Amino acid sequence: MSNNSAAAARPAAFDTDRVGQQAGALLHSSFIWLQQHWLQILIAVGIGVAIALLLFWVRAFGPRLAHRSASGKGWAAVLGRAIERTNAFFIIMLSAKLVDGYAATPADVDKTITFLFTVAAVFQAAIWARELILGAIEHRTRDEHYSGEALMSAMGLIRLLVSFAVFAIALVVVLSNLGVNVTGLVAGLGVGGIAIGLAAQGIFADLFAALAIIFDRPFRRGDKVSYGTTSGVIEAIGLKSTRIRAFTGELRIISNRNLLDKEIQNTSQRDHVRVSYTIGVAYETPPETLERLPAILTELVEAEGAKVARAGFEAFGASSLDFVLQVDTPGDDWATAHDVRNRLLVAIMRRFAEEGITIAYPTQTTYTAAPDGTLVMPYAEPGHPPTS
Template sequence: MSNAKAAAPVLDTGRVGDQMTALFGSAVTWLQERWLEILIAIGAGVAIALLLFWLRGLGARLAARSASGKGWSAVVGRAIERTGGFFIVMVSARLVSGYAATPPEVDKTASFLFTVAAVFQAAVWARELILGAIEHRTRSEHYSGEALMSAMGLIRLLVSFAVFAIALVVVLDNLGVNVTGLVAGLGVGGIAIGLAAQGIFGDLFAALAIIFDRPFRRGDKISYDNTSGVIEAIGLKSTRIRAFTGELRIISNRNLLDKEIQNTTMRDHVRVTYTIGVAYETPPETLARLPDMLTELVEAEQAKVARAGFESFGASSLDFVLQVDTPGDDWGTAHATRNRLLVAIMRRFAEEGISIPYPTQTTFTAAPDGRLVMPYPEHGHPAVQGDTPH
């Protein structure tokens, strides 16, 4: 068995020195032959850089002029303000490098530095726009709260990690590095983290869905399942709802969004349905006037009739249906209107002689020959006249 080891590569200092000498010589030759173009390119580059720095300052002023720094213009202005000085210099150099006919070595170096600056600057812009959009929705839609605002720290971390990881992969790929293994490692690591914290991430993304989809906001009255209440706080993991019966209910954001939610704050009226039965003995003329009579009583209470009319022949009464819309979303106001309306209906029916019958039932008995036997004595019967039967 041979114990010989492969010799480690040794840096050839002589070759490096020759390359440096060649680069320096080509640079000197380039300066001597293209000095006028170089001066013009430097002047143009300085002008471009000054313009870009002015635009960056304009972004800062745009963010400061926005009302309370909460509008979309503020978000865009802050993103422009985050433009780096290195990126501005490299953009200026890249735009004028072709005019001065730079040597291939210098041009290749400038191209690489520009790529690095552009990729990381794009990552910074993307991060600022994403976070700015989330913060804008959080403030403007009144979703702010201690729990949710503290979640912004985690959101910033996740967004920053994602955009800068992508930027690093792009830069390494431009350097000729095989990034397949790195991408695979990041994917496996992301899957492992996601599986370990899927409940937390599920509720976090549900909170973001609440922010952007806006099914409700703090202070809204909602109903879900058999529960109704007022939204008190929307947090990172759960939403707190103050039930109308007084208790505080806490439900995870993911479970809450899986249910059918009725946002009663969004409605513009409360509809109450009444079924009113009148006696079969009521004259047809009175029955015909009944819908207009009910409408008059409803309008006197500053409400609106959605429907008023004959519904069906009931077991003991002729049934009319009255649907009343009370403006607003307050059940207390609608209930008070209902109480006054019911009293007004009873008073008007008493004045008109309209009877609301009790449920009644009459039983008839049949004789052996099939004739009906009346449950009371008939007129003219001897027993009714006081005769003594024989």
């Protein structure tokens, strides 16, 4: 290998003389700029300082806005905390950028201000986005009582994921503005994200299901729910699973993803409990009594403070005339509805006894016929001796 090729292969040495010449040229041009535009520079500096002071005052208003709104729990508090996170470097660079054109700055100084402003603005936007997203999630968790220890510990992971996402995007934007080819970086982040997603898809699925529970609000802690063959009270909503205390006493744990895949009945949101009864009366009941029976049942139900949804004749049963009674008890408490049911059943039995109404039970009558087809009575007719 020749000496020329070896020299070409080595990196160029740091040329201190050239750097000194560039620095000297920059100082000389800056000195000339100060001499020629000193008045514009003073005015621009004054305006920039005024803008910066105004922006600092707006930032100081953020904490007061956060504390004024319902003990720091409203949307105004979220906005106030985002304003409070405004960086001082961003305020200074924004003020400099706004007055940059008025002072007729040299090209090198203008490029420097533009570069620093771009970096400050991109990362400040990332900080605001993170605060607004996390503030919205925390606002929903407090507003809807999703404040169990498990979910609060999950907020740490949510903060980490949100921070990583917004600052990764900010870094890519800054590098792109610097002229760096970010195609490989974006591809690497995409491949890495896919790999992590495939490795932890179950955890992320349950995490997103937990967020869906927070924002869609199908239920909250303390609600009574039913799904499949299980009924109980929501005790805790966590990062991966929800804990439900069954009415029979045991604690049931189901993953958030599997829970949302089922049909959930939130019984805490209903305004009444409906109980249905089928009452069968004997076929021998007089038609006049049958006509009065719906009114009798309605009267008994209203005496217990409940409401009749339906009371009427349903069908001709095998051994009875069937009437259907549907009763709505106000509220969502099954214990109260059961107490009403017990008192109502006793009241029905007492009233039927007073009215002479017989509640039917399964019966069967057998008739015997003589060889000539005539009916053979099972008992002796008056005036005729019994047959042997």
